[in-house]
Amino acid sequence: MLIETSLKVVAQRGFDAPTIDDFISAADVARGTFYNYFQTKDELLTAMAGHVADVIDAQILPRFVGIDDPARRIAIAIHSFIRISSQDPDWGWILVRSLPHAGGGWSEEMRRGVLADIRRGRRIGRFRIASVQAAVALGIGTLGAAIRTVLVERTPTDFSRQIVAMTLQGLGVTPREAEEVAALPLPEPRE
Amino acid sequence: MLIETSLKVVAQRGFDAPTIDDFISAADVARGTFYNYFQTKDELLTAMAGHVADVIDAQILPRFVGIDDPARRIAIAIHSFIRISSQDPDWGWILVRSLPHAGGGWSEEMRRGVLADIRRGRRIGRFRIASVQAAVALGIGTLGAAIRTVLVERTPTDFSRQIVAMTLQGLGVTPREAEEVAALPLPEPRE
Amino acid sequence: MLIETSLKVVAQRGFDAPTIDDFISAADVARGTFYNYFQTKDELLTAMAGHVADVIDAQILPRFVGIDDPARRIAIAIHSFIRISSQDPDWGWILVRSLPHAGGGWSEEMRRGVLADIRRGRRIGRFRIASVQAAVALGIGTLGAAIRTVLVERTPTDFSRQIVAMTLQGLGVTPREAEEVAALPLPEPRE
Amino acid sequence: MLIETSLKVVAQRGFDAPTIDDFISAADVARGTFYNYFQTKDELLTAMAGHVADVIDAQILPRFVGIDDPARRIAIAIHSFIRISSQDPDWGWILVRSLPHAGGGWSEEMRRGVLADIRRGRRIGRFRIASVQAAVALGIGTLGAAIRTVLVERTPTDFSRQIVAMTLQGLGVTPREAEEVAALPLPEPRE
DNA sequence: GATGAATGAGGATTCATTCAT
DNA sequence: AATGAATGAATCCTCATTCAT
Numbered sequence: 001m002l003i004e005t006s007l008k009v010v011a012q013r014g015f016d017a018p019t020i021d022d023f024i025s026a027a028d029v030a031r032g033t034f035y036n037y038f039q040t041k042d043e044l045l046t047a048m049a050g051h052v053a054d055v056i057d058a059q060i061l062p063r064f065v066g067i068d069d070p071a072r073r074i075a076i077a078i079h080s081f082i083r084i085s086s087q088d089p090d091w092g093w094i095l096v097r098s099l100p101h102a103g104g105g106w107s108e109e110m111r112r113g114v115l116a117d118i119r120r121g122r123r124i125g126r127f128r129i130a131s132v133q134a135a136v137a138l139g140i141g142t143l144g145a146a147i148r149t150v151l152v153e154r155t156p157t158d159f160s161r162q163i164v165a166m167t168l169q170g171l172g173v174t175p176r177e178a179e180e181v182a183a184l185p186l187p188e189p190r191e
Numbered sequence: 192m193l194i195e196t197s198l199k200v201v202a203q204r205g206f207d208a209p210t211i212d213d214f215i216s217a218a219d220v221a222r223g224t225f226y227n228y229f230q231t232k233d234e235l236l237t238a239m240a241g242h243v244a245d246v247i248d249a250q251i252l253p254r255f256v257g258i259d260d261p262a263r264r265i266a267i268a269i270h271s272f273i274r275i276s277s278q279d280p281d282w283g284w285i286l287v288r289s290l291p292h293a294g295g296g297w298s299e300e301m302r303r304g305v306l307a308d309i310r311r312g313r314r315i316g317r318f319r320i321a322s323v324q325a326a327v328a329l330g331i332g333t334l335g336a337a338i339r340t341v342l343v344e345r346t347p348t349d350f351s352r353q354i355v356a357m358t359l360q361g362l363g364v365t366p367r368e369a370e371e372v373a374a375l376p377l378p379e380p381r382e
Numbered sequence: 383m384l385i386e387t388s389l390k391v392v393a394q395r396g397f398d399a400p401t402i403d404d405f406i407s408a409a410d411v412a413r414g415t416f417y418n419y420f421q422t423k424d425e426l427l428t429a430m431a432g433h434v435a436d437v438i439d440a441q442i443l444p445r446f447v448g449i450d451d452p453a454r455r456i457a458i459a460i461h462s463f464i465r466i467s468s469q470d471p472d473w474g475w476i477l478v479r480s481l482p483h484a485g486g487g488w489s490e491e492m493r494r495g496v497l498a499d500i501r502r503g504r505r506i507g508r509f510r511i512a513s514v515q516a517a518v519a520l521g522i523g524t525l526g527a528a529i530r531t532v533l534v535e536r537t538p539t540d541f542s543r544q545i546v547a548m549t550l551q552g553l554g555v556t557p558r559e560a561e562e563v564a565a566l567p568l569p570e571p572r573e
Numbered sequence: 574m575l576i577e578t579s580l581k582v583v584a585q586r587g588f589d590a591p592t593i594d595d596f597i598s599a600a601d602v603a604r605g606t607f608y609n610y611f612q613t614k615d616e617l618l619t620a621m622a623g624h625v626a627d628v629i630d631a632q633i634l635p636r637f638v639g640i641d642d643p644a645r646r647i648a649i650a651i652h653s654f655i656r657i658s659s660q661d662p663d664w665g666w667i668l669v670r671s672l673p674h675a676g677g678g679w680s681e682e683m684r685r686g687v688l689a690d691i692r693r694g695r696r697i698g699r700f701r702i703a704s705v706q707a708a709v710a711l712g713i714g715t716l717g718a719a720i721r722t723v724l725v726e727r728t729p730t731d732f733s734r735q736i737v738a739m740t741l742q743g744l745g746v747t748p749r750e751a752e753e754v755a756a757l758p759l760p761e762p763r764e
Numbered sequence: 765g766a767t768g769a770a771t772g773a774g775g776a777t778t779c780a781t782t783c784a785t
Numbered sequence: 786a787a788t789g790a791a792t793g794a795a796t797c798c799t800c801a802t803t804c805a806t
Contacts, residue, residue, distance in 0.1 A: 016207045021796080029771090035799075036768090036769065040797090129353075129357070130352075134337070134357055136336075136340075138354070138357050141331075144332055145332025149325075155324060166326070170358065172366065223782090224787055227788095398589045401800060415765080417801095418767095421802095511735075518722075519719045520736070527709075527710035527713050538704065545711070549743065551745065552739045593775070603792045605778085605793060606791050609791070612777090614776075
């Protein structure tokens, strides 16, 4: 419960600013109650990061099922993140604040998956990239900035498609194919 | 003086964590001295942001002189940022921490310049982008993540070139031209 | 049960430091259970003091039966206290912590008995003391410090005998008689 | 200043009970001022212990000058402690609370001096004691209890003399000599 | 009886800011 | 200008106690 209600607090005020008081009044519990569940503010924050990762996993991983093309998988991930963020800005802010923290908000599974997709994409010639490091920087960096843009500015309905297309182009996919993949609808979650 | 010594503090501990004490012991001045120069902690932080913007401007703008090609100008900016960051990690961290703050570390001139270059690049057909918003997200996001990568991981000597090439490709420059522009040496500062 | 398990806690951490939590986890009962037996923490502490006094009484008073000589009675008390403490350090610590508290750990019967013995010893010329007050200070003070010594340092097997002899000498018994009385074995409990 | 004013607080409420609030309102300073001098409550307590040891040293050691007889030195120490305590009960309580803490209130010099006196007294036949350990227990224990008695009960004017005499007897000095030494006036502080 | 979640007053500590020297 | 002692509001954390199940 505290984790759920604290999400909104972090969404609005970030990870550092909120005080215990902010969290407990969001959850409408007493001071002591907080400490029955978490020994420290940091412990709550850590628990939240895990929760966020779980929720995101549950939203995205099932859509990967049966999709092999690395380009499509990257597209699905980006589309999902941006869609979540525009539908629920609180989640968007959480993501924006988690992404840089390298470890906050990303499950190990997701992290490894992204790396694996990029590597495989390069191996099979789907991507033309000089280094995985640079590709990750482009992908994650662009995604984070895109989410922030969605939250802060007014964006066109096809903004997500634009971001996916540009990212794929950056990874060396031809503009035409990039556009194609970017335009495909988000597959339904399976299994 | 306080601004200079405070830069290292912010580089290491971010904008929020440091206390007045951290700043004054870094500058080796007394508590009261701080308040002779700045009325509040925030005032120092703001002054620092301005200073950072000035220093960055001084490093980058003179290299733009005489360069018209938007792709080259983008390349010069990215190369410069990454070079600064790898030569002086303190500055790298300052930049990483400033970039998201939208307003910290970026002079108005730089901000307008980037936007103008992207717009012009699109108008003259140098870039093929669906929207300026998306292009800015890709450029800024990738840059920030790239700087972070340089600071945290071991990166190859041509990492900067890779990032520039990928970014330009993302903006719709053909891979071949992107590589070419990315490989050009940083022009000397002029005027 | 709670009283029993709390003794060890108090032995190790004193009367003030332990929290309710210390007591209930020592007894392995739930928070609420504690309050089914005692209304407050103080109530437990008071009950413990009574329990300690009872246990000590049961250990010492039966050994007084049939012994009239005040010097021997004092000797028996000191020997008993020190023996208990060296056999079970937990009890030793309880006693050390109770003695100063004037009322903790001493039954009224014991207190009155000691005073009566000292007075009678003076009246019948067994002790040569200027005042009962001073004699009590010497007896109780020395006993407390001796118990502490037994708990904290390594002491010879005849330490208890030394303490008894010195105490009796202090009370004006001749060194020779003091040694004799100190050397007598602890009488079996009777009745 | 805080140390001085805190002495009375500890005298009245012990070492554990007082809160920071008690100390600062005794000193009539603000909460933050406390932390400009001591990082933690424990630090104040430690500083106080050092201060107490210094003050006691200054009161007692100068009276030892030129006195070689171990019995007299012990007598001087006991007389001094009890005199201090009856003249200023606050100091008495501090001492009572410090004595057991083995390290609180006793300077290293004082501690070593007492041990040395007892050892030398035994060597030169002034004391007849079975062990130094037992002698220390008798001396310190009796002194602590005597101080407490002075603070809590009404005591005769020669109470201090009685305690000294009994203690020396306990250490094996003949009653007659013990009385003599106990009756000698406290020598003036020298040097 | 036993349980344990919830409470909130109490206490420790931090830190930006003021101000007299 | 430089200093640094003093301030007190804000915050974190502890723990005795209550109470519904």
